[in-house]
């Protein structure tokens with residue numbers, strides 16, 4: 005399992021961490037991803053985290069819950085999380101599945117995610133309108 | 139293709155940029171028809187290569203249609219390849235294997251087991267089968283001898299072969315205790331007879347009986363995908379991903395929209411997870427439907443404790459409270475039809491269907 | 498219990514012998530007869546097609562080529578019992594002739610004519626032996642009907658596929674996603690929204706958000722007379738899905754009736770960004786995008 009190509013990569017860029025998921029993950033891989041990412045947020049005292057999920061085939065209840073958990077734990081460690089790259093079909097299926105309203109910000113792609121963090125992390129929370137992971 | 143003469147190099151770079159401009163078009167075309175990303179990307183690449191090779195021969199206005207046709211042909215030949223593979227699958231345990239009617243398989247496989255299996259057929263079945271397979275007597279002359287039509291002989295031969303396969307596999311497992319359900323189930327599987335399989339509830343027996351589950355592997359592989367049905371064993375986390383990806387691929391054959399494919403995959407993910415979390419295991423069966431409309435049906439069976447109150451489990455909140463996540467109610471929202479049958483101590487069967495939206 | 502009961506294991510190639518319970522040696526005879534008189538029978542068939550005014554969209558040359566292929570495929574099915582090759586040919590033929598306006602009844606008509614031309618020739622050949630004639634026709638008819646059915650089904654399938662494609666194309670035109678300025682899309686919804694159109698609209702909008710990298714979408718439903726609960730629910734899901742892709746949706750032109758439907762299905766309208774008219778919606782959009790709007794200058798602190 006660890007010998008194959010990396011399932012996820014976590015890169016550090018200044019005070020941000022950029023985590024990219026490269027393929028469909030099963031539940032245990034999701035949980036490990038969560039642990040790794042949280043650990044690194046602590047290690048690097050990151051202020052912002054971008055999770056790029058463009059390669060995920062599906063974001064079901066477990067996947068969405070894991071992302072919400074990550075965001076919440078990151079928040080407790082002082083980092084803002086933004087999810088980027090949710091594909092149109094995945095977004096629709098998530099909504100149709102009926103995930104309850106959460107508060108994880110989302111953005112179109114990495115570039116937008118960085119812009120979002122830039123606004124947020126440096127100017128502090130403001131009344132930015134809600135793109136959120138429901 | 140690279141360094142040609144200077145004059146060519148110029149025109150070539152021109153056509154290359156033309157070809158590059160086609161990428162989004164080809165990508166959209168291929169991805170709307172092939173669900174597997176990697177396969178789709180391969181086809182896009184191959185199309186581009188062929189377009190580059192043909193660049194000089196295609197008239198300027200025809201580049202885009204030519205690319206679409208090339209991509210379509212590549213997809214079609216990919217399907218044909220899969221189709222050929224599917225058609226040949228039934229030969230795995232088939233004694234009629236054309237290359238080696240009585241040599242290849244009988245030599246490879248245990249002759250003793252074959253002899254024992256033949257012993258278990260009725261006298262008449264055995265004689266007919268041997269006369270046809272070994273002596274090469276055709277169905278017409280057999281029909282004459284037996285006083286029935288050639289068609290009836292052909293049907294009898296098929297039944298005998300199906301039995302022989304089962305008895306052969308059983309002969310390889312000497313001393314195993316059979317329940318009285320085992321043989322009927324295995325016959326139904328071996329004959330590929332869906333109606334009979336439902337009558338004897340073959341799918342559930344396979345979940346409950348280790349012997350039949352094991353023996354069914356070679357029998358099912360024969361019939362696997364025979365008419366758009368695929369089954370996936372569900373035991374561990376990784377099977378959830380496999381199940382949803384398989385469901386997506388099977389449904390893609392009906393040209394569901396990309397969104398519908400993801401909706402189906404998400405629903406499969408939810409119910410497969412329930413099987414992994416709350417039961418000892420089970421299976422997900424994905425089946426294409428033609429009647430009354432085109433669609434895809436997914437059946438998830440498990441040998442778990444069962445759900446005491448199915449009605450309650452289908453209500454939002456109950457499931458979350460009991461740790462089921464959005465499993466059942468979520469999957470129900472995603473699909474067009476949804477039914478749960480649960481028997482305490484025996485297991486649960488979830489059946490759900492998505493119909494193809496016909497314009 | 499009889500373990501054979503209910504087990505039907507016939508293969509595709511068996512159908513001829515099974516469906517009719519005929520003796521198999523008749524078919525080769527029959528096939529040989531039809532091959533021997535191929536050109537005469539084919540010409541007779543072609544002239545019957547002309548008399549019946551079928552396939553007038555085709556030139557005589559095309560007709561000659563196609564009737565030859567159909568004839569040969571037909572005889573081949575009788576010989577092998579497998580309709581696969583015929584099916585492929587019929588699909589291919591349909592793809593070629595449907596755009597030229599050939600109708601289903603024409604295709605069915607010519608196949609039935611061929612069936613009758615051949616049946617008549619069998620009748621002439623065997624008429625002196627009534628018993629044999631009956632057996633020949635018993636062998637021939639089920640196969641011939643199966644062939645007619647195969648051709649008709651292939652044609653209708655192909656036709657439906659083409660019609661579907663055309664409808665898709667029309668739908669795409671009827672729900673335009675308009676990029677008004679950088680990062681801003683307008684989605685004017687005009688006309689009756691059924692659930693199929695709502696689904697198309699969602700897919701186009703979400704794809705549009707990605708291609709245009711939109712941050713704000715103004716969905717103007719002034720032109721939509723009414724929506725049922727299913728469609729209303731779909732619209733709400735579209736708004737939520739857009740948010741997941743990082744785009745905010747502003748709804749304009751919400752009629753009291755549709756607002757009522759939304760409330761009925763449990764939508765919290767205070768969580769939706771609704772603005773009275775399109776103009777107001779665009780102003781709100783610009784504000785969200787961070788452009789200065791002259792009207793608001795005075796109120797800024």
Ligand SMILES: [Zn+2]
Nearest residue numbers: 319320347350
């Ligand atoms: Zn058993």
